[in-house]
Amino acid sequence: MTNKERRDAQMAYISDDSVMEEQKVCRRKLQKFNFMDRSDFEGIAEAVKDLLGKSDGAFINPPFYCDYGTHIEVGKNFFANYNCTILDVAKVKIGDNCQIAPNVAIYTAGHPIYPVTRNSLYEYGKEVTIGDNVWIGGNTVICPGVHIGDNVVIGAGSVVTKDIPDWSVAVGNPCRVLKKITDADKRKLFGDEEIDEEAWEDILTHMEF
Numbered sequence: 139m140t141n142k143e144r145r146d147a148q149m150a151y152i153s154d155d156s157v158m159e160e161q162k163v164c165r166r167k168l169q170k171f172n173f174m175d176r177s178d179f180e181g182i183a184e185a186v187k188d189l190l191g192k193s194d195g196a197f198i199n200p201p202f203y204c205d206y207g208t209h210i211e212v213g214k215n216f217f218a219n220y221n222c223t224i225l226d227v228a229k230v231k232i233g234d235n236c237q238i239a240p241n242v243a244i245y246t247a248g249h250p251i252y253p254v255t256r257n258s259l260y261e262y263g264k265e266v267t268i269g270d271n272v273w274i275g276g277n278t279v280i281c282p283g284v285h286i287g288d289n290v291v292i293g294a295g296s297v298v299t300k301d302i303p304d305w306s307v308a309v310g311n312p313c314r315v316l317k318k319i320t321d322a323d324k325r326k327l328f329g330d331e332e333i334d335e336e337a338w339e340d341i342l343t344h345m346e347f
Contacts, residue, residue: 148228150250150260164189164207172201198222205247212236213270227263228282233270239294244280269304278313289319 142160144151151157171185179197186196189207196216202223204210209226213234220240224230228246246263250256264283268274272286275294280286285301292298293309293316302308306315324347325332333341 145227145263148262148264150262152259153261161205164205167207168203174200176200209246218242219276227261228265230266230268232268233272233288235270236268236272236274238274239276239278241277242274242280243278246282248282291319 139147139149141151141154141157145157153161167185167189171182171189174182174185176182176199182200183195183197186198187193189204190196190210190212192211193216194214196212198218199220201221202218204224204226206226209228210224210230210232212232213236215235216232217236218238219242222238222241223243225243225245225247230244230246244266246266247261248264249261250258262282266280266282266284268280268286269288269290271289272292273290274280274292275296277294278292278296278298280292280298284298286292286298287302287304287306289305290302291307292302292313293307295311296309296313297311298308298313300312302313302315305319307317307319308315310316325338327333332338
């Protein structure tokens with residue numbers, strides 16, 4: 139098997155010249171993207187579409203960093219805020235209506251823990267999947283192989299090392315489920331504060347629950 143085939147099969151592989159040639163393509167696109175006029179929203183949206191393997195209405199605030207781009211698949215209305223890093227050695231699949239706060243890192247890349255084995259230059263990638271309607275708080279790190287369910291909120295500063303089930307608020311290092319999200323949370327804004335009447339009426343007019 140070639141190293142690219144081994145990488146894509148989530149096996150041990152080495153970043154040889156053929157692998158690095160693929161990364162060069164991505165780095166050229168990132169060089170352009172990360173120095174675009176920040177007020178050129180339409181241009182940024184087009185650059186995101188060119189960079190990612192699949193997108194529908196996706197928007198990313200530069201700067202953004204990834205290894206390939208084509209290994210990232212996002213659903214409808216994806217948004218990532220400033221300084222997001224996705225090491226997409228393996229596939230990263232993100233569902234619809236997901237929001238990523240600043241300084242979030244999603245890592246699929248990993249290395250052997252034994253030093254001699256690690257020094258052989260063999261590494262690996264394990265896919266990460268994130269469901270629909272997920273909000274990931276600032277400075278969160280998502281580790282290789284993690285699967286996050288639908289309708290999840292990950293609290294700021296979390297380090298996600300294990301799978302997170304649907305309809306959960308999860309926080310901490312390591313990240314653990316704090317509570318389940320229920321209908322009682324529909325009108326919550328911040329802590330126990332509720333959305334004001336005017337805004338709530340607007341939400342009810344335009345959204346389906």
